[in-house]
Each structure stands twice: as C-alpha cells, then as structure tokens.
Amino acid sequence: MxxxxxxxxxxxxxxxSKNDAKQRLKLxxxxxQCDISPKRxxxxxxxxxxxxxxxxxxDREAIDFKLHKENGKIAxxxxxxxxxxxxxxxx
Amino acid sequence: xxxxxVVTSGKGxxxxxxxxxxxxxxxxxxxxxxxxxxxxxxxxNLDLILGLENxxxxxxxxxxxxxxxxxxxxxxxxxxxxxxxxPAAQTxxxxxxxxxxxxxxxGELKETxxxxxxxxxxxxxxxFKNSIVGADRAIIVTTPEVSAIRDADxxxxxxxxxxxxEPELIINRYxxxxxxxxxxxxKDDILEILAIPLIGMVPDHEDVIISANKGQxxxxxxASVVGAAYRRITQRVLGEDVPMPNFDRxxxxxxxxxxxxxxxxxxxxxx
Numbered sequence: 001m002x003x004x005x006x007x008x009x010x011x012x013x014x015x016x017s018k019n020d021a022k023q024r025l026k027l028x029x030x031x032x033q034c035d036i037s038p039k040r041x042x043x044x045x046x047x048x049x050x051x052x053x054x055x056x057x058x059d060r061e062a063i064d065f066k067l068h069k070e071n072g073k074i075a076x077x078x079x080x081x082x083x084x085x086x087x088x089x090x091x
Numbered sequence: 092x093x094x095x096x097v098v099t100s101g102k103g104x105x106x107x108x109x110x111x112x113x114x115x116x117x118x119x120x121x122x123x124x125x126x127x128x129x130x131x132x133x134x135x136n137l138d139l140i141l142g143l144e145n146x147x148x149x150x151x152x153x154x155x156x157x158x159x160x161x162x163x164x165x166x167x168x169x170x171x172x173x174x175x176x177x178p179a180a181q182t183x184x185x186x187x188x189x190x191x192x193x194x195x196x197x198g199e200l201k202e203t204x205x206x207x208x209x210x211x212x213x214x215x216x217x218x219f220k221n222s223i224v225g226a227d228r229a230i231i232v233t234t235p236e237v238s239a240i241r242d243a244d245x246x247x248x249x250x251x252x253x254x255x256x257e258p259e260l261i262i263n264r265y266x267x268x269x270x271x272x273x274x275x276x277x278k279d280d281i282l283e284i285l286a287i288p289l290i291g292m293v294p295d296h297e298d299v300i301i302s303a304n305k306g307q308x309x310x311x312x313x314a315s316v317v318g319a320a321y322r323r324i325t326q327r328v329l330g331e332d333v334p335m336p337n338f339d340r341x342x343x344x345x346x347x348x349x350x351x352x353x354x355x356x357x358x359x360x361x362x
Contacts, residue, residue, distance in 0.1 A: 016273030021237050022280050028237075029244050029284065 101242030103213030111210035117325030142306020197225030291324035
C-alpha cells in the first residue's frame with residue numbers, strides 16, 4: 001500500500017471493491033461448478049464437525065471449510081481448530 | 092476455409108449485438124464475404140444496430156419454413172462489399188427454429204461466404220442451442236461485472252460441452268478510471284477467473300450509444316476509440332497478432348486524483 005493509499009484510507013476512502021467482486025465471484029463459481037449450494041455445504045460441514053467432535057474438542061470459532069480450485073480441480077480444504085484431544089476414546 | 096463464429100454471453104445487455112455488428116462489418120471491411128445472422132428470434136435487434144431495419148422483407152423463420160429462398164431474405168449492406176444480414180423474425184418465438192434447421196442454413200451460407208457471424212440471444216435455452224449448433228468458433232462477450240462474469244463462466248462450460256474449440260473472450264465496457272481506483276476488476280482479474288484466451292477489450296465509451304443511435308457501427312468510424320478496438324478485434328479474429336493497448340488510466344490513482352474527484356474537478360469517467 002502506497003503512502004497515498006494510506007492517506008486516502010485515513011480520510012475515509014472505501015476499500016477497493018474489486019477485491020470483493022473477485023472473492024465473491026470465485027466462491028460462487030466454485031459452487032456453480034460443483035452444483036452444491038452454500039446451504040448444502042454448511043450441512044456437510046456440520047456433519048463432519050459432529051463426527052470430529054467424537055474424538056477431539058473443536059474450537060468452533062476456528063473452522064475454515066472451503067472449496068478451492070487449483071489446476072482445474074476442485075478440492076475441499078478445511079482447517080479445524082482443536083482445543084483439546086479427548087483422551088478417552090468414545091465408543 | 093469458411094468459418095461460422097457465434098457471439099454469445101449468457102447474460103443479456105453486455106454487448107453481443109454491438110460486437111456481432113462491428114465484427115461482421117470489420118471482416119467485410121477487411122475484404123471478406125460476411126453473412127450475419129440475428130439469432131434472437133422474437134427480439135431482433137441486429138438489424139437496428141446495423142441500420143438495416145427498413146429493408147427487411149423476409150426473415151430467418153420464413154427461410155426455414157420454405158416461404159422464401161435464402162437469397163431473398165439476405166439483406167445486402169450497401170456500405171461495404173460482401174456484407175449481408177439474415178434478420179430474425181420479430182413476431183415468432185424461438186421454438187419456431189430447431190438446431191438442425193440452423194445447422195443446414197449455416198452450411199448453405201458457408202458455401203458462399205467466408206464468415207458467418209451468429210448473434211446469439213441471451214440465456215442458455217433454445218435460442219442459445221440454435222445459435223451454437225452450426226458454429227466452428229465461439230466468442231464470449233462479458234463486462235467487468237460479477238453477474239456478467241458468472242454467466243460467461245457458465246457459457247464457457249456449455250461451449251466446451253458442444254465440442255467447440257476453446258472460446259475466446261471480449262471484455263466490453265472496460266472503465267480504465269474505475270480499474271485504476273480499484274473499483275473494477277481489471278483484465279488479469281477477469282482472465283484469472285474465466286481462464287480463456289482474450290481476443291479483445293472495448294472501452295466503455297459514448298461512441299457505442301451514438302453509433303447505435305445512427306445505425307452505423309463504430310468500426311466504420313476511423314476516429315473512434317471504440318471503432319479502433321473493434322478493428323483490432325477483427326485483425327485478431329483473422330489470426331493477426333495485435334498488441335492489447337493498456338486501458339488502465341494511471342492518472343486517476345492517488346491522493347491528488349481523489350481530492351480532485353471530491354472537489355468535482357476531475358471528469359466523471361470520460362472513457
């Protein structure tokens with residue numbers, strides 16, 4: 001960020017909207033291409049988290065669950081914060 | 092070898108008809124024999140953009156239904172040698188034409204013309220299917236807006252499903268000032284998302300509306316920046332390697348430009 005950009009921002013200029021456009025587009029295109037709605041993805045996330053909770057205590061604030069596209073292939077990438085590993089195995 | 096090019100976009104209002112008209116006229120100006128087909132049955136407009144609306148006698152549906160000969164329906168554009176328009180029907184619906192009819196018609200046109208340009212309607216239904224079926228090559232028009240790009244991405248997939256070669260992209264209504272301020276996706280942002288080759292960029296300019304008002308495509312106007320953009324696109328369609336000019340206006344970035352805008356001193360988007 002240049003000095004002028006910083007001054008502009010200090011003076012109340014809006015952050016660049018093209019970045020919003022690009023991010024939102026990338027996400028919506030991924031969903032379009034896999035034919036999965038954000039709601040369905042959310043359901044999948046909840047179900048996976050529920051399974052994981054049987055084994056570890058999850059930090060629900062620290063869950064990153066996203067579709068990514070790399071080299072034309074779609075991947076589901078997730079990072080889940082773990083507070084504590086449950087020492088006792090759940091049956 | 093004769094070639095049929097479909098101009099498509101998915102979303103409406105991004106400039107398909109303007110692009111078709113300018114590309115068709117550009118190719119004719121370059122000395123080729125060109126037939127333009129308005130694929131938008133029921134909502135024809137290519138005739139109006141070309142200024143040929145008063146010369147329509149027969150239309151595409153009448154040709155297909157055998158009411159007239161193909162030759163009778165083709166309107167000759169008097170401005171340039173070898174340029175013809177096959178207008179769409181205005182009072183029929185798009186289901187009056189089947190993909191097989193279009194394929195046959197385009198095959199027939201390719202016997203006499205070097206290029207057949209099909210102006211595809213918006214959407215992905217029957218009109219799109221009719222327009223793409225006879226094409227050898229697809230040009231996708233988009234604008235730097237989220238909705239247009241999303242629809243363009245959908246069309247890229249459909250074009251590939253029709254076993255056409257990789258479509259080429261035209262970015263229309265590019266506003267250098269907004270791009271410089273970071274309020275419009277730039278060329279590279281769009282190409283990163285759509286990942287197809289770029290064949291041209293057209294600045295957002297009042298010439299487009301003025302030329303539509305007159306029924307005289309900008310490509311005929313030697314002094315027009317829009318005309319120049321379409322002339323470059325024509326050359327690239329013909330396989331020439333023409334560099335892409337930089338439309339990103341640097342003069343509008345920075346603190347001073349912002350102050351000027353606030354004070355109303357800078358032109359509000361001249362391009």
